[in-house]
Amino acid sequence: MRIAILGTGVVGQTLAAALAAKKHDVMIGTRDPAATLARPAHARSNTSYKQWQDANPSVRLGTFAEAARFGEALINATSGSGALPALENAGAEAMGDKILLDASNPLDFSRGFPPFLSVSNTDSLGEQIQRTYPRLRVVKTLNTVTAAVMADPALVGGGDHTLFMAGNDAEAKASAKRWLGEWFGWRDVLDLGDITAARGTEGYLPIWLRMWGAVGSPVFNVKVVRGEQ
């Protein structure tokens, strides 16, 4: 399957590598491919995009618009502040009515760590994206776990935990659920309703960051445990 990933950071790289390992045709989209390839190593990962690209030669790199045109499915793996600019750069025409798995979170690090939410409570980034691109079928998902767990839920408790999903299009959510299973091995994908439920999953980030601190690692997740009926 042809899959486009918007964003060249850790999330984009992790998902791209996992999808390429499953023999999917993957293109990563960025604003300026030449600039991305020239960028020095990131302080945290100590690896430049170019080094990662050389280690993952089957993954293509293109502009946001090229990636959006290429993908049968789109994944938004940008930062929160980068999401709307990246999609504007890709263009409504190129994205059409494709399904976009939106893994971004509207985190504002301007006041340090922990970050605040730049949109919350009465609106969400997922809704902003859906409003801006009404034809695009936005499925908010993957944004409640760290990149490594997105791509390999088996890292945590044998994969027995829950991924949330929200979106307006039932068919798109059914496809997303199937893809999340086939691509990464997600078994428990919980549909929280329409895209306004992104307020819930984005608003979960502050408690997620505190759980990370308490657990001592971002490699964890929550499992929804039901009462006896």
Added chain:
Amino acid sequence: MRIAILGTGVVGQTLAAALAAKKHDVMIGTRDPAATLARPAHARSNTSYKQWQDANPSVRLGTFAEAARFGEALINATSGSGALPALENAGAEAMGDKILLDASNPLDFSRGFPPFLSVSNTDSLGEQIQRTYPRLRVVKTLNTVTAAVMADPALVGGGDHTLFMAGNDAEAKASAKRWLGEWFGWRDVLDLGDITAARGTEGYLPIWLRMWGAVGSPVFNVKVVRGEQ
């Protein structure tokens, strides 16, 4: 143990009945006990406070101040909008430096269901309470599950799921953790840090409400599942 519960609603009644069943001395605090006893049945529960009180004769009813003076431990079981007024009514003097388990959530139902948060992101009701009563030792907890699960975690998955806790006083949190185990049977109480982590646990309510919709019952919880170390 003498335990005071502020608030006469479903949360207060549920916790009081569970604690009384364990032979604790429980007093429920309210603004005006006579008015509480005269109040007609609530539309949802179809039971008046008086009827509940008659069925639970060992639970005493007093003013907020009487309850605050009575309790060796205090539990805030008011609604979000009722919390600060109830504590003001109880009075700083009566509460002193006691431990308050704050189970309230700053939900704003003025625009219908689902509610919004009346404080979020950069502040929380837990912090507002702690700032207003600096001597009080506030432990934000119990607010992420429905009343029945607060009082009986075994209703869900045999009790194998997680309760969050936040507060500035390490000794108070140690006591709270022990009480939550002894009183209700909580085995997995996760300390998320200082009281600012209440932004996280209160900000979890929107996703919790969506999970309720998806699960079809409020009798559920999440379990934090850790990755292999």
